[in-house]
Amino acid sequence: MDPFSSREEEVRTLTNSLFDGRIDAARLQRLESLILSDLGCLQIYVEQINFHGVVSQASRTQSPERAALDVLQGFSTAVRLRDRRERWLWSLLTAGVATMILSVTGWMVLHWKTFQSAPVGTISSLSTDVRVGSEPLDLGRIVRQGERMTVAEGVVSLELPDVIVDVVGPATFRINSTREILLDDGRLVAKVTGGNPNFTIRTPVAEVVDLGTEFLVQHFPGTGTDVSVRQGRVQATLLDKTGQPTQRLDLTDSRAAAFRKGSQSAWEVDFHSRDFEVVDRSRGGIRSLNGMLRTSTERLPSLKSGDVLTLNHILVMPEQLNFTLPQDLTVMSISGPVHLPAGSVVSSYLVHYDPPGNLSRAPRGAVTFFDPVVAVIGTTTELRKSDALLGLSETRYETENFRGVELAPDEDTVQISNDMKTVSFHFDMSPPRNLDEVRILIQTAPAH
Amino acid sequence: MPNVFRHNELFQGDVPPSREAAFLRHLGAAYHDIYASALAIVGNGNDADDVIQEVCIVLWKRYEEFETGTNFRKWACSIAFNVAKAYTRKQRRRRGFGMGEQALARIAQVQSGASELLELQRDVLLDCMGKLPEADRSFLLACYRHASSLANYARDMQMSIGTVYSKVKRLRRRLVECVKRTLRSEE
Numbered sequence: 001m002d003p004f005s006s007r008e009e010e011v012r013t014l015t016n017s018l019f020d021g022r023i024d025a026a027r028l029q030r031l032e033s034l035i036l037s038d039l040g041c042l043q044i045y046v047e048q049i050n051f052h053g054v055v056s057q058a059s060r061t062q063s064p065e066r067a068a069l070d071v072l073q074g075f076s077t078a079v080r081l082r083d084r085r086e087r088w089l090w091s092l093l094t095a096g097v098a099t100m101i102l103s104v105t106g107w108m109v110l111h112w113k114t115f116q117s118a119p120v121g122t123i124s125s126l127s128t129d130v131r132v133g134s135e136p137l138d139l140g141r142i143v144r145q146g147e148r149m150t151v152a153e154g155v156v157s158l159e160l161p162d163v164i165v166d167v168v169g170p171a172t173f174r175i176n177s178t179r180e181i182l183l184d185d186g187r188l189v190a191k192v193t194g195g196n197p198n199f200t201i202r203t204p205v206a207e208v209v210d211l212g213t214e215f216l217v218q219h220f221p222g223t224g225t226d227v228s229v230r231q232g233r234v235q236a237t238l239l240d241k242t243g244q245p246t247q248r249l250d251l252t253d254s255r256a257a258a259f260r261k262g263s264q265s266a267w268e269v270d271f272h273s274r275d276f277e278v279v280d281r282s283r284g285g286i287r288s289l290n291g292m293l294r295t296s297t298e299r300l301p302s303l304k305s306g307d308v309l310t311l312n313h314i315l316v317m318p319e320q321l322n323f324t325l326p327q328d329l330t331v332m333s334i335s336g337p338v339h340l341p342a343g344s345v346v347s348s349y350l351v352h353y354d355p356p357g358n359l360s361r362a363p364r365g366a367v368t369f370f371d372p373v374v375a376v377i378g379t380t381t382e383l384r385k386s387d388a389l390l391g392l393s394e395t396r397y398e399t400e401n402f403r404g405v406e407l408a409p410d411e412d413t414v415q416i417s418n419d420m421k422t423v424s425f426h427f428d429m430s431p432p433r434n435l436d437e438v439r440i441l442i443q444t445a446p447a448h
Numbered sequence: 449m450p451n452v453f454r455h456n457e458l459f460q461g462d463v464p465p466s467r468e469a470a471f472l473r474h475l476g477a478a479y480h481d482i483y484a485s486a487l488a489i490v491g492n493g494n495d496a497d498d499v500i501q502e503v504c505i506v507l508w509k510r511y512e513e514f515e516t517g518t519n520f521r522k523w524a525c526s527i528a529f530n531v532a533k534a535y536t537r538k539q540r541r542r543r544g545f546g547m548g549e550q551a552l553a554r555i556a557q558v559q560s561g562a563s564e565l566l567e568l569q570r571d572v573l574l575d576c577m578g579k580l581p582e583a584d585r586s587f588l589l590a591c592y593r594h595a596s597s598l599a600n601y602a603r604d605m606q607m608s609i610g611t612v613y614s615k616v617k618r619l620r621r622r623l624v625e626c627v628k629r630t631l632r633s634e635e
Contacts, residue, residue: 018491025545053484059592
């Protein structure tokens with residue numbers, strides 16, 4: 001049964017239009033006549049407009065006290081200006097200042113590049129499904145201090161000095177500096193890789209200071225902030241309505257805590273490693289991507305020829321992460337045989353390129369890992385042999401002979417950098433079967 | 449003597465509570481209701497944001513008239529109604545249409561008389577929002593946050609404005625149903 005009577009529906013619809021600023025004279029008149037002729041309609045109008053007030057207030061990340069304070073701070077300035085305006089000198093001063101501002105603004109516009117905020121990092125990885133705001137995002141794009149970004153969907157990774165930050169859409173955040181991000185809404189995972197002490201993620205409810213670790217912060221204005229530490233240690237602090245610290249929790253490996261604005265409280269909760277899954281699935285131990293490489297946020301059930309087409313990119317997907325070899329393993333890498341003794345900790349990544357037949361130019365790209373590459377498996381036979389041990393059990397792989405790469409100067413090229421951390425690709429197309437795959441093996445230091 | 453609001457004093461913990469601090473405490477505690485009162489009269493979200501600034505200025509200017517120990521919320525809301533009505537009159541003259549005095553008076557009457565019910569509905573609505581799927585909740589809140597430039601936001605999200613409005617409409621309806629259902633079950 002429809003829970004709304006037609007008259008109630010009409011009042012709610014008209015009220016929504018009024019709130020949204022989309023009402024015309026005739027419809028406003030209709031709303032007014034309903035309100036005046038029927039007390040029930042008046043009650044519904046008041047309820048519905050209050051509904052908008054509540055959602056509108058909830059949509060702002062600040063507390064009512066903070067909002068009031070902001071209004072008053074603006075007001076304080078306004079009052080001072082008004083007082084001064086009464087003096088005749090003020091007019092003269094305003095004119096002078098205005099002229100100066102105009103001149104300076106004009107000059108700054110002409111020299112805008114010089115005045116842009118300082119660069120603080122780069123976009124280091126993008127998933128294939130990424131959707132962002134108006135500014136297009138490309139791998140390697142510089143991100144600047146003070147920049148606000150919205151990620152509607154997918155995973156975007158930022159590389160700041162000694163920190164990788166994975167942003168899981170939908171999320172909105174601001175990069176305050178190389179050492180601080182303000183998270184308005186959504187989920188971030190930060191991996192501190194070196195000497196960036198006290199890297200901080202702030203939300204309206206909490207401040208999370210890293211002490212050498214990998215941790216996740218998610219904030220939703222309607223609920224609050226959650227912090228999970230996968231490895232290392234963070235100091236997480238509950239903030240009151242004016243942003244002052246009120247309670248501090250030290251969190252270490254596999255611990256999590258919730259911070260709530262409404263109740264002004266913080267407490268430990270169960271740690272769920274699955275919260276990190278979307279980032280592991282997408283980026284794993286990849287430090288950065290270049291060119292036309294992209295990650296995927298999904299586990300793909302089949303990678304057989306034609307099942308996952310890569311239109312203008314090369315896909316790189318984490319498979320087994322930090323996997324301890326149960327027995328000795330010898331693989332034929334593109335540079336020769338590689339022997340890995342039992343007990344070695346490895347991670348594997350599959351690079352998949354399967355364009356439709358009508359592409360004229362094959363993309364190039366490179367992937368850089370935190371740990372060294374020990375082998376790049378490129379032949380169909382070796383790929384097939386390693387699927388069971390290093391591939392994903394839920395994924396079906398191609399078994400036909402065209403799967404591997406044809407390494408030759410005029411065909412596919414795969415190169416490993418001197419520091420053994422970057423693999424670059426240029427895949428040629430060999431119609432009618434364009435599929436090319438390689439598997440990269442990374443040796444990870446065993447956990448202590 | 450100009451009535452200057454020295455907000456900096458609020459952040460100095462070692463000074464005795466100032467008049468400004470007392471005012472801010474009152475204002476913070478009643479802010480939701482003051483905003484709701486202004487919004488009920490002007491009806492439009494962007495107009496309400498303009499009005500609330502004017503309301504705060506008037507409240508501070510007339511704070512001397514407020515008698516300590518009486519109900520600040522009630523006093524502030526009545527001022528908010530008056531400021532919002534004046535604003536609406538001005539807008540009516542400018543736009544050539546708008547709600548008449550009689551309708552505004554009745555809205556103010558119901559808004560102030562139903563404060564307990566509205567507060568209950570507010571709590572239930574926040575619970576219902578918490579039950580929405582994360583993506584829907586984020587989307588809805590983002591739309592309200594970008595209400596003054598929803599077309600730009602839609603473009604940023606690579607959606608048509610029509611799609612955004614119809615999705616918002618669906619979510620609003622779902623929330624209203626949830627509030628009604630919850631209130632019925634609590635009766």
